[in-house]
Amino acid sequence: MSARGTIGAMESSSAASGGSTRREATRQKLYEAAVTLIAEQGFSATTVDEIAERAGVAKGTVYYNFASKSVLFEELLRHGVGLLTASLREAAERTARAGGSKVDALDAMVRAGLVFIDRYPSFTQLYVAELWRTNRAWQSTLMVVRQQAVAVVEGVLREGVDNGEFSEEIDVPLTAAALVGMVLVAALDWQSFQPERSLDDVHAALSRLLQGRVSGSR
Amino acid sequence: MSARGTIGAMESSSAASGGSTRREATRQKLYEAAVTLIAEQGFSATTVDEIAERAGVAKGTVYYNFASKSVLFEELLRHGVGLLTASLREAAERTARAGGSKVDALDAMVRAGLVFIDRYPSFTQLYVAELWRTNRAWQSTLMVVRQQAVAVVEGVLREGVDNGEFSEEIDVPLTAAALVGMVLVAALDWQSFQPERSLDDVHAALSRLLQGRVSGSR
DNA sequence: TGTATTGAACTGACTGGTCAGTTCAAAAGG
DNA sequence: CCTTTTGAACTGACCAGTCAGTTCAATACA
Numbered sequence: 001m002s003a004r005g006t007i008g009a010m011e012s013s014s015a016a017s018g019g020s021t022r023r024e025a026t027r028q029k030l031y032e033a034a035v036t037l038i039a040e041q042g043f044s045a046t047t048v049d050e051i052a053e054r055a056g057v058a059k060g061t062v063y064y065n066f067a068s069k070s071v072l073f074e075e076l077l078r079h080g081v082g083l084l085t086a087s088l089r090e091a092a093e094r095t096a097r098a099g100g101s102k103v104d105a106l107d108a109m110v111r112a113g114l115v116f117i118d119r120y121p122s123f124t125q126l127y128v129a130e131l132w133r134t135n136r137a138w139q140s141t142l143m144v145v146r147q148q149a150v151a152v153v154e155g156v157l158r159e160g161v162d163n164g165e166f167s168e169e170i171d172v173p174l175t176a177a178a179l180v181g182m183v184l185v186a187a188l189d190w191q192s193f194q195p196e197r198s199l200d201d202v203h204a205a206l207s208r209l210l211q212g213r214v215s216g217s218r
Numbered sequence: 219m220s221a222r223g224t225i226g227a228m229e230s231s232s233a234a235s236g237g238s239t240r241r242e243a244t245r246q247k248l249y250e251a252a253v254t255l256i257a258e259q260g261f262s263a264t265t266v267d268e269i270a271e272r273a274g275v276a277k278g279t280v281y282y283n284f285a286s287k288s289v290l291f292e293e294l295l296r297h298g299v300g301l302l303t304a305s306l307r308e309a310a311e312r313t314a315r316a317g318g319s320k321v322d323a324l325d326a327m328v329r330a331g332l333v334f335i336d337r338y339p340s341f342t343q344l345y346v347a348e349l350w351r352t353n354r355a356w357q358s359t360l361m362v363v364r365q366q367a368v369a370v371v372e373g374v375l376r377e378g379v380d381n382g383e384f385s386e387e388i389d390v391p392l393t394a395a396a397l398v399g400m401v402l403v404a405a406l407d408w409q410s411f412q413p414e415r416s417l418d419d420v421h422a423a424l425s426r427l428l429q430g431r432v433s434g435s436r
Numbered sequence: 437t438g439t440a441t442t443g444a445a446c447t448g449a450c451t452g453g454t455c456a457g458t459t460c461a462a463a464a465g466g
Numbered sequence: 467c468c469t470t471t472t473g474a475a476c477t478g479a480c481c482a483g484t485c486a487g488t489t490c491a492a493t494a495c496a
Contacts, residue, residue: 040352044262047455058472129347132406134258171423174404178427181403182396188350189395205389209396212430265481276447
């Protein structure tokens with residue numbers, strides 16, 4: 001229905017390991033249904049019946065394809081963050097190959113982040129909502145997966161410090177977290193409160209902030 | 219148990235309007251219990267029985283004091299964000315009175331935000347987790363309350379643009395959201411993953427980022 | 437002072453409903 | 467034929483909200 005993508009388009013590689021295409025297709029529909037419902041309502045408030053209904057599939061099919069509701073959710077998480085990490089890494093490498101600076105790499109990653117959030121807003125919503133919870137079954141999955149994504153940003157920062165482009169005084173992990181937060185919150189606000197704005201627009205505003213071109217007038 | 223504060227300590231002013239002290243005290247205990255449980259598990263996964271038990275109160279008491287589970291939650295939200303907004307506003311005014319620049323005001327607000335999150339980590343967690351959900355009963359409460367907080371930051375940015383301290387090209391609402399996000403995510407990460415660090419430490423790192431002292435080496 | 441009265445605050449067993457997860461025979465699908 | 471899907475029925479746990487009854491503390495009264 002929406003023009004937005006669904007987490008996990010990309011396994012055209014179903015030949016390997018013998019996953020049947022039909023099964024993969026219903027799994028896909030289930031992911032898609034689950035991600036939007038859980039983003040809207042939260043995990044506990046979303047029922048398996050709802051997921052099945054939105055996916056246009058019988059309830060039994062859910063349990064034929066996934067061991068439980070939470071397993072379905074965990075696989076969703078792993079899959080989505082995998083996509084994000086790959087996209088960030090690709091952006092960093094692309095600028096590196098083009099001989100760009102580390103600031104350029106950071107900027108490219110900001111854009112990659114925005115593109116991701118634009119494409120998978122529900123997933124992002126759901127991820128943020130769950131990340132800082134404690135006492136949940138999938139806490140560890142979430143931690144692992146978070147570290148993968150943040151590590152890419154940290155890597156670029158560290159390289160920048162090493163080659164003198166960034167100050168030695170910066171706190172790499174904390175700065176990385178802050179940057180991720182900046183993009184995350186700005187993008188979610190963009191989606192929620194001014195969806196008419198273009199990605200370029202948002203990217204430009206964040207670039208400015210990133211490069212300290214805020215203070216100091218025109 | 220924890221040294222952390224509870225949302226809403228401060229109504230010692232029970233004399234006015236005849237609010238009984240006893241009732242206020244149990245309300246307080248219920249807030250305290252609810253905020254940590256919901257932060258840990260989410261709204262739907264937290265039962266009223268749990269809240270009552272942790273507050274050391276019978277279930278009926280919850281319903282004597284609040285119309286429903288979600289009303290309890292909404293009042294919690296309103297109360298907590300009220301505290302935050304007041305604190306941000308106070309920080310901005312304090313620097314203004316001391317003749318500080320707008321960057322100083324921003325910096326003071328970053329610190330105020332960190333202090334708040336340090337004091338009420340559960341509340342912050344819960345707030346982030348619910349803010350971007352749609353389809354929820356308290357969506358509108360949340361929006362109102364969010365706008366109050368972000369508006370304070372926007373105000374300072376706008377004044378800075380007006381007096382030439384900030385570039386006219388900055389996008390006020392988006393930059394405000396990005397700044398809030400920066401502090402929020404950095405602070406939550408600090409709490410979750412390196413709680414041993416000092417507030418000053420974290421504040422220094424964010425200041426550096428805020429003032430664009432990241433690129434350009436020592 | 438001691439005692440009775442009153443209304444607010446609190447209690448916890450109970451109810452009606454919901455939901456995750458199971459099962460299965462039968463029908464596609466390929 | 468072998469895999470996958472269907473859909474409906476069922477179970478058992480769990481949970482929000484209710485309500486008749488109890489406690490508390492303040493005030494009135496003797």
